[in-house]
Amino acid sequence: NAGVTQTPKFQVLKTGQSMTLQCAQDMNHEYMSWYRQDPGMGLRLIHYSVGAGITDQGEVPNGYNVSRSTTEDFPLRLLSAAPSQTSVYFCASVKAGGWEQYFGPGTRLTVT
Amino acid sequence: SQKIEQNSEALNIQEGKTATLTCNYTNYSPAYLQWYRQDPGRGPVFLLLIRENEKEKRKERLKVTFDTTLKQSLFHITASQPADSATYLCALAPDYGGSQGNLIFGKGTKLSVKP
Numbered sequence: 001n002a003g004v005t006q007t008p009k010f011q012v013l014k015t016g017q018s019m020t021l022q023c024a025q026d027m028n029h030e031y032m033s034w035y036r037q038d039p040g041m042g043l044r045l046i047h048y049s050v051g052a053g054i055t056d057q058g059e060v061p062n063g064y065n066v067s068r069s070t071t072e073d074f075p076l077r078l079l080s081a082a083p084s085q086t087s088v089y090f091c092a093s094v095k096a097g098g099w100e101q102y103f104g105p106g107t108r109l110t111v112t
Numbered sequence: 113s114q115k116i117e118q119n120s121e122a123l124n125i126q127e128g129k130t131a132t133l134t135c136n137y138t139n140y141s142p143a144y145l146q147w148y149r150q151d152p153g154r155g156p157v158f159l160l161l162i163r164e165n166e167k168e169k170r171k172e173r174l175k176v177t178f179d180t181t182l183k184q185s186l187f188h189i190t191a192s193q194p195a196d197s198a199t200y201l202c203a204l205a206p207d208y209g210g211s212q213g214n215l216i217f218g219k220g221t222k223l224s225v226k227p
Contacts, residue, residue: 004155033214042219043156043201058214090155099144101203101215103155 001026004104006091012110013081021076021107023091031094032074033058033101034066036087043090049074081111115139118202118218125192126226133187133221135202140216142204145178145185150199150220159200160187192225199223 007022025032033048035058045058049068063085065077074093078085088108092101119134135145144163148156162169162178162185169176175188189196199220 035217040219043203043217045214045216048214056214059216092155099146099161100158101146101148101156103157106153106155 003027004091004093004102006089006104006107008107009105010108012112013078014112015081015083017081019078019081021078021089021091021109023074023076023104024072025074025091025093025102026072027093027095027102028071029093029102030071030096032068033092033094034064034074034076035090035092036060036085037090037106038087046076046089078109083111085109086111116202116204116216116218118200118221120221121219122222122224124224124226127193129192131189131192131196131223131225133200133202133223135185135187135218137183137204140183140204141180144204145176146203146215147174147176147185147187148201148203148217150201156201189223192223194225194227197223197225 004025030051034046035043037043044060046064047066049055052068052071055066068074088106090106091104094101116137125131146161147159149159150156160176162176164180173190177186199222201220202218203215
């Protein structure tokens, strides 16, 4: 199993550009989440999904969209990038009935 | 307001000693609490989960305690080694019985073990 994969590893955007951060897992996990990690702020939940077709907002959802059309994939879309979205983004998944979160390697995003 | 706090941003200890990290929370009633390890440039890795009805849990050199009265969890690494140097995060689900995909994390404690 590859586990949780994220692409790209690094990305630089200009203010106002849009892009999609990709996340995929091959463990057939039901739950998937997106976090951002900023110095001094820790990990903060952006959006999460309890299954295909079901998503919900976390602590910091503004400026981000998600969808979950398949169990495997959970892309995060930045609609109009802002410098405040400069961060490291982590995707995570949890199996049904479990509690351990499996994290991807992260995407480092810089918005100029 | 609801908060989860890890009391120390950084902890420096000598190799062989026991490291003790603290996680306190307010205004939550979690069914369980988790601890993760994060190395620089990598995603967090799960270490231990302790449930509200468990006072203590052990895994090799790791020990976690959970006091729901004090609203506190302690994370111990005994016989610490330089390889234990990392940032350690505590996390809990904000709602009792809430979704497994929804965790609130502390800011982490960076542990440095000196040879």
